[in-house]
Amino acid sequence: KAGILREQIQTTFFAFTSEPDSRYGAVMYRFMDQPLLPGLVAALAIVGVVVLCLRWRSESARIMLVWLAVPCVFASILTDVAGQAHRLLNPTVAVLLVVALALDGAWKHLRRSLPGHVTLALFAGLLSVPLVAGAHDGYEYLRPGATDQFGVPATAQARCLESLPPGTLALVSGGTRIYARHGPSRYLAGDVLRRDLEELAVPDASDSRPVVVLVHEWNRSAAERILGAYPQAVSVEVQRPAGRRVLTVIAIYRDRAEAERVLDACRDNAEL
Numbered sequence: 001k002a003g004i005l006r007e008q009i010q011t012t013f014f015a016f017t018s019e020p021d022s023r024y025g026a027v028m029y030r031f032m033d034q035p036l037l038p039g040l041v042a043a044l045a046i047v048g049v050v051v052l053c054l055r056w057r058s059e060s061a062r063i064m065l066v067w068l069a070v071p072c073v074f075a076s077i078l079t080d081v082a083g084q085a086h087r088l089l090n091p092t093v094a095v096l097l098v099v100a101l102a103l104d105g106a107w108k109h110l111r112r113s114l115p116g117h118v119t120l121a122l123f124a125g126l127l128s129v130p131l132v133a134g135a136h137d138g139y140e141y142l143r144p145g146a147t148d149q150f151g152v153p154a155t156a157q158a159r160c161l162e163s164l165p166p167g168t169l170a171l172v173s174g175g176t177r178i179y180a181r182h183g184p185s186r187y188l189a190g191d192v193l194r195r196d197l198e199e200l201a202v203p204d205a206s207d208s209r210p211v212v213v214l215v216h217e218w219n220r221s222a223a224e225r226i227l228g229a230y231p232q233a234v235s236v237e238v239q240r241p242a243g244r245r246v247l248t249v250i251a252i253y254r255d256r257a258e259a260e261r262v263l264d265a266c267r268d269n270a271e272l
Helices: 002-017 039-054 059-077 089-113 116-142 146-151 156-163 183-188 217-229 256-270
Strands: 169-173 193-196 211-216 234-239 245-252
Touching: 002 039, 002 059, 039 059, 039 089, 039 116, 059 089, 089 116, 156 183, 156 211, 156 245, 156 256, 169 217, 211 217, 217 245, 234 256, 245 256
Parallel strands: 169 193, 169 211
Antiparallel strands: 211 245, 234 245
């Protein structure tokens, strides 16, 4: 347990300083492919945190440490996927204030120990750090193709939806954090109409609206009920990684041959 906790703390720390957003979970910042803080700002943040710890007897320092630590602990360290950027946006505000404290401390120290013109030149350089970092972030965010990386961690569900013909009604029988509208599915599904299947209410297929139902492994009993209710339906099991079933995909078409063709494409694409 101590080792797991240590790894969670390290992952949370590196999310600010060196590691990009996790490939798992809600990849809201993944396309930036960088940590929450650019390198120089991260270094100043570490200095600022050290200064706060040294001044822990000060009430303001204790408030800042609590403001920084509490969201890091409860939004990252004690969660199933540590280090995700969207969970660390709240403490990022505190971290930026810590950076400001570090700059303020540096200014006071330089002013006491160096000639005035040298101090002004060095402090101007320090002030340029957040400006340059912000400009770099803006470039990374707005450069052409930046968001193309957003859908990289495509799931088996998303890849199956990607292969379905336009106009298909896709019903997802998922569960916690598994929805028809989740990120990769939304980007890859194209013109497929996606809905969450909350109960056994699958409409009959028609020439204009073929129906495909994606049933995740932990809802396998739902697949059995659907196949029992629609004898004309055909199904395929998607395995990813190879040998591990993750989805049962059911096609309710009037044309059985067409249904089998769609399912073959779904399986082949999902198991890439």
